[in-house]
Each structure stands twice: as structure tokens, then as C-alpha cells.
Amino acid sequence: MGENRRRFRYGRHAFCQISIHSAAHSAVPFPDPDSTFRSQRQTLPERSGEFGMPTFAYEAMDKSGLEVKDTIEAASEAEAQTIIREKGFYVTRIREKEKKKKEAKKGTAAKAAGGKKPGKTFTIGGVKPKLLCTFTRQLSTLQDAGLPVLRSLRILEGQSRPGALKNALMDVIEDIEGGNTLSEAMAKQPKAFDNLYVNMVKAGEAGGALEIILQRLADFKEKAQSLKRKIVGAMIYPAAVITVAVAIVSFIMIFIIPKFKEIFIGFGVELPGPTVFLIEISDWMMSYWYMMFIAPLGFWIFVKIVKKNKTGAYVMDWLSLRIPLVGKILHIGTIARVTRTLGTLIASGVPILEALLIARDTAGNAVFVRAFDNIYAAIREGETIAVPLKESRIVDDLVVNMVDVGEETGALDDMLYKVADVYDEEVEVRVESLVSLLEPIMVVVLGLIVGFIVIALFMPLIKLLNDLS
Numbered sequence: 001m002g003e004n005r006r007r008f009r010y011g012r013h014a015f016c017q018i019s020i021h022s023a024a025h026s027a028v029p030f031p032d033p034d035s036t037f038r039s040q041r042q043t044l045p046e047r048s049g050e051f052g053m054p055t056f057a058y059e060a061m062d063k064s065g066l067e068v069k070d071t072i073e074a075a076s077e078a079e080a081q082t083i084i085r086e087k088g089f090y091v092t093r094i095r096e097k098e099k100k101k102k103e104a105k106k107g108t109a110a111k112a113a114g115g116k117k118p119g120k121t122f123t124i125g126g127v128k129p130k131l132l133c134t135f136t137r138q139l140s141t142l143q144d145a146g147l148p149v150l151r152s153l154r155i156l157e158g159q160s161r162p163g164a165l166k167n168a169l170m171d172v173i174e175d176i177e178g179g180n181t182l183s184e185a186m187a188k189q190p191k192a193f194d195n196l197y198v199n200m201v202k203a204g205e206a207g208g209a210l211e212i213i214l215q216r217l218a219d220f221k222e223k224a225q226s227l228k229r230k231i232v233g234a235m236i237y238p239a240a241v242i243t244v245a246v247a248i249v250s251f252i253m254i255f256i257i258p259k260f261k262e263i264f265i266g267f268g269v270e271l272p273g274p275t276v277f278l279i280e281i282s283d284w285m286m287s288y289w290y291m292m293f294i295a296p297l298g299f300w301i302f303v304k305i306v307k308k309n310k311t312g313a314y315v316m317d318w319l320s321l322r323i324p325l326v327g328k329i330l331h332i333g334t335i336a337r338v339t340r341t342l343g344t345l346i347a348s349g350v351p352i353l354e355a356l357l358i359a360r361d362t363a364g365n366a367v368f369v370r371a372f373d374n375i376y377a378a379i380r381e382g383e384t385i386a387v388p389l390k391e392s393r394i395v396d397d398l399v400v401n402m403v404d405v406g407e408e409t410g411a412l413d414d415m416l417y418k419v420a421d422v423y424d425e426e427v428e429v430r431v432e433s434l435v436s437l438l439e440p441i442m443v444v445v446l447g448l449i450v451g452f453i454v455i456a457l458f459m460p461l462i463k464l465l466n467d468l469s
Helices: 002-011 020-025 033-046 077-086 097-113 129-144 149-159 164-177 182-187 195-207 210-267 273-287 291-307 310-320 326-347 352-363 366-380 386-392 397-409 412-468
Strands: 055-061 067-073 090-096
Touching: 055 077, 067 077, 077 090, 090 149, 090 164, 129 149, 129 164, 129 210, 149 164, 164 182, 182 195, 195 210, 195 326, 195 352, 210 273, 210 326, 210 412, 273 412, 291 310, 310 326, 310 366, 326 352, 326 366, 326 412, 352 366, 366 386, 386 397, 397 412
Parallel strands: none
Antiparallel strands: 055 067, 055 090
16 A cells, blocks of 8 residues: 555555566666756746746935935836835936846847838937927926836827927937936937036936926926017017018019110110119119029028137127127127026026036127126136126126025025016017017108109109100
């Protein structure tokens, strides 16, 4: 009975063909089947995670603001985030390790094939400010909702239309999957994200407050776009009136005046000076009509060439700031843009010297660039901002005093915001005043032109009627 039980026991493990007697006299002992299965079960999880849960690598911030990097096993990304939050960490980045390797292999194979990335389109130029403004607001909303950066970018990339922004987001996602931070990935896309954008994102990553920084950046972009829309909207009416007036006068000079010229020549009337001058202008416009298009284009090219030189750029920008009415608007607008940029950067935690360089680049005026270079050099030597700012004479005493108070109270960013708000309002008021002033000026100028044409044409007609009578 015992022999049968032993035979049944080993029979389950393919040893039933070997007799118990021969096994007892064998020099080599039989392996214990239970230990064999135990060793097999112990080695199953070690097979390169093939049957285990995926591993996620994450970066997070603890309650004290310190950065934490670790890995965690979970069934899904959502479960991994839940576990990490239960530990008291705030997730900033998370990705699946095995998925990253597979995607990297696919990316390498695609590059080896020599083809373009799927979904990427050919584009010319950079990202439109309006699209970038919308993207920034959406990204800040997704970050505020607690979504990981990579997932947020994938959502926004998926809903973006083909263009420069979608191409840039695809590259940013690929770089983040390759181990780069968001700011490092954005820095590789200068056509989409400028230095201001990259440095603010970098400061948000360092301080663990990326969603707050993105909200400030979105507010900054929206205010800049709002002011630009108001200025463009205010200038549409004058531009339309001027265009129509030029078209009407050109039509008269090219098609109407030559008919009167033939009449005057046919009657042999002696033409007065104004009529001769009008006919000469008409002849010139008929012969060189293309100059009306080449002249503005040539002037624009000339300005671009001059601005390539530092001295030429300084002279051109200095002259532009002294154009009557328009120059003051340009000056105030530049101050508002620079102070808002500097305040946003300082509030985001960007170092003051680096913030000055970024604000300098957003000025778009060589006069302000030179002034900010002097301020930068003075601060490096230990000066405050207010002293070299006053010596530069690019701003009035109001800005200098507010900056001085901001430095003394430690609220420089708030003071810069207030300066920007004041000057933005002043720009709007001045633009509206300029438009209101342009309307009567355009009517008067157009009336003078039409009146001169009418008088110049009727003077010889009146003389002809007098001779006939």
C-alpha cells in the first residue's frame, strides 16, 4: 500500500516508470519534486517584468518643496499617481519605463527609415501669438487640475491643428520622453517658445509651482494680446480711409486727367501753372505707376538693412521715439511691455540679472537695449535698479520712484505690475486720441487734394469759355 502511494506520488512528476527498488539502490538521488516547483515559482517574477506590473519613473515634490525621484510599480499611470499622492508627494513628471524604451526603438527605426515623423507638416515661420496664448492658458488649466505634464501636452497636441505649434509640441513630447525637463524641451523650439517663456517654465519647475507660473504667463500673454488687438482695431478705420483715398486719387490721376489733357491740347488753351503741375504729376504716375508699390517696399528693406548695424538701429529707434504723436505711444508702450515682463519674471523666481536680459530682449528698441545693458552692468557691481534706471533717462520719475519703493519694501514685482497697468491704460487713451485726431486731419487733407484737382482742371475751362464768348 505504501509502495503504491509512493508510486502515485512520483507518477504525477513523470517518475512512475522508475521502480522504487531501483531508486533505492541508485547512486544518484532523485530530485525532490516539491522543491523543484518551489524554485520555479520563485524565479517567475524575475523574468524581466514580463508578467509583472509596469514600472513608472516619477519626479515629485514633497511638502517642503524638495524634489523626489523614484520608481513605483502600478497597474496603470492613474494608480501610480494615486499611490504617490498618498505618500504626500506632488507629481511633476511620470512615465512608464518599458513604454519609453519601446517608443525610443520605434523613433530610432523611423529616423533610420529617413521619413518624417507621423503627423508632422511642413510650415514656414513661427507660432502665432494668439495660438501660443491659447495653448498657455489651456496648459495652465490642465496643470491646475493635477494632470502630469506629459499627459497634458499629449492632450493639447492631439487637439491642435497641423502647423508650427503642433510640430513643436510633438518634438517637446519626444524630448520629455527622452529624459529632458519641460523647459529644456521648450528651449529646443525657439520658433514657438522664446526666452521669456522658457525661463519662466524653468523657474516654475525649480520652485515646484509650475501651474502658478503658467497662469502668470497666460495672464501676461493675454494682456499683451488684448492691448495689441485694441491698437490694431483702432487703426483699422484710418487705414481703410487712407487706402480708399489713395485709390480714388490714383484713379483720377491715371484715367481722368489724361482726358482733360487731350481736350486742352485740342483747343490750344494756354494752361495755368496749377494745371501744368497737375498734368505733370499725372504723366509721371502713368509712366512710373509701379513706383507706388516699389517705394514702400524699398523703404522697408532700407530700414531692415540699416537696423542690422548697431549704430544704425540705435539711430532709427531714437528717431522713431521722436515722431510727433506716434513716438510717445511707442515709448510708453515699450515701457509697459518691459516692466510687465520684468515683473512677471521676478514674481516667478527668475534671478534679477537673468530677468533683466530677458526683459531687454522683449523691448524691441535699441535705445532701451543699451539702457538695460547699463543697468545690468551697474547691478552686477552692487547698485540697485533705481539708480541706473534714473541715469538712463528712458523712463520718467514716476517709474523710478515706484521701482525704488518696490526694492525697499521687497515688492518690486507688484510695483512693476502697477507701472505696466498705468502705462497700458495710457497707451489705450493715446491711441484713441490719435484716431480721433486723424479723422478730421484725413478729411481736411483729402478735401485739399480734391479741391486742388478741381481748381486746376476748371481754371483752363473758365479761360476757354471766356475766349469763346
